[in-house]
Amino acid sequence: MKQNRFWPWLVFSLGAAYFIVPLVATFEFSLRMRRGYYSFDSYASVFSDPTFQATFSYSVVIGIFAVIAGILIVVPAVYFVRLRLPKLRPFMEFLTLLPLIIPAIILVYGYIRLYNSSSIIPFTGSALGTDVLLIFAYVALALPYTYRAVDTGMRTIDIQTLTEAAQIAGANSAQIIGQIILPNILVAVLSGAFLTFAIVIGEFTIASLLNRPAFGPYLQNIGANRAYEPAALAIISFILTWGAMGMINVLGRFAPRTSARTD
């Protein structure tokens, strides 16, 4: 049939302009630090800032722990619910949707109230305790994505048959999950991990309210005090996010499939 391609191109061009112009403007702004001509001075200034290095590595470490904690919490639960306790599935779906309904600021406010230094579990009483609380907060924040990534991963492999085969070979439950299931859903788990990372690395609200020296509060502080470094940091953050998403795309091509059942 005859179809006019004018409208699709117009819509696409307008959209592209809206999304590209801020990136170009930010990049241009980040080069303006030296008067008169363009330079990468603002990037040099950012990378040589010891606070940048300290807060960035802190957030990376917290992110890695959040990814590991998320996997340890979610993978066994999804496995056993899929295999033996399907009645719990709607309940799990509901629980994992909660972080989308409860804004992060309310979650952290609840933590501060419930786990203050005079409570039964005084997480916020020490720096280490607050770090642990921050890690669990990020696990909670990423829960909808981690759960869905793991759940999708397990749907594409036949966990019933794999489990039976492993049991016949004499494996116990921990071995089945760690050595049979996890390697088979590794791609899905890693996708969830990179998404968790993208969310966690520049997170501001929770880290700031828990008073931790993370990358998000550092960004905000620079934004309030400097002129050109924020633009450089925005570009760096964008590239980091792009890198995490790119990794998910690349990983998607390696997804393994044992004879998936049509369920």
Add this chain to the structure above:
Amino acid sequence: MTDATTTAAPLAPARRRLSFEWLGVAPFIIFCLMFLLLPTLYLLAGAFIGPDGNFTFDNILGLFTPQIMAAYWISIRIAGASAVIGAVAGLAIALAIIRGRLPAPLRSGIMTFSGVASNFAGVPLAFAFIATLGRLGLVTIIAKTVFDIDIYRAGFNLLSFWGLTLTYLYFQIPLMILIIAPAIDGLKKEWMEAAQILGARPWQFWRYIGLPILWPSFLGTVSLLFANAFGAIATAYGLTGSSLNIVPILLYAQIRGDALQNPGLGAALALGMVVITACANLIYLVISARAERWMK
């Protein structure tokens, strides 16, 4: 030893396995209780407890001051506007790349970019828009020097309703594209062919078949985008500091102890936010359950 029990007693392993299953699920349940349910319920219950520890509605009534009501109202307006505009723009772009016969690589490129941009929220996004539309931003300067238009003198301000809405659209539109694309893929080619055979023009197909089928997914996603923008704080905080009077920033200031100085009132503020986002998400769940009827 375990071998002996498994072979000798057929009933025992079943029970042991059952307890093992619960052992695997237990960390998840305990995690959700400790870090999702209990803190939220504890906080929200605080909205009904006065300084003396007794049950009271005073905190809820305390919300009805002009400042707090204004904060809720502007938050709802910003979330609503960025959700509706984001949904319409996202739908238009998704339709253009999926049904508009644009080159195929464009589609995968846009989907990847949407994944990135929908996660590019928070403080860095605020920086990007300051560098674009702030007083020294590229677009502001080009408008002034090339077109001789001073957008700030014309009444534009990045730290305003439209400024914030325009910024939020940067993650709202990509989120819409990501969520609505599967629904558009679900529109079967046969439906369009059938409509053509019956003599429908393209606009008639969209008016009477395409858009009515997409409508539930569309409405559902609008409510999701609304909740997404309503709870967002980092972008607004990076853009304006604590100067803009929206609910999340008010709550942030309250938690930091900068303002209000009343824990009960803070809890009531939080309760109001949860009620509003929960309503939006409830609408999403109900509508998306209806929408799935067409997605077979």
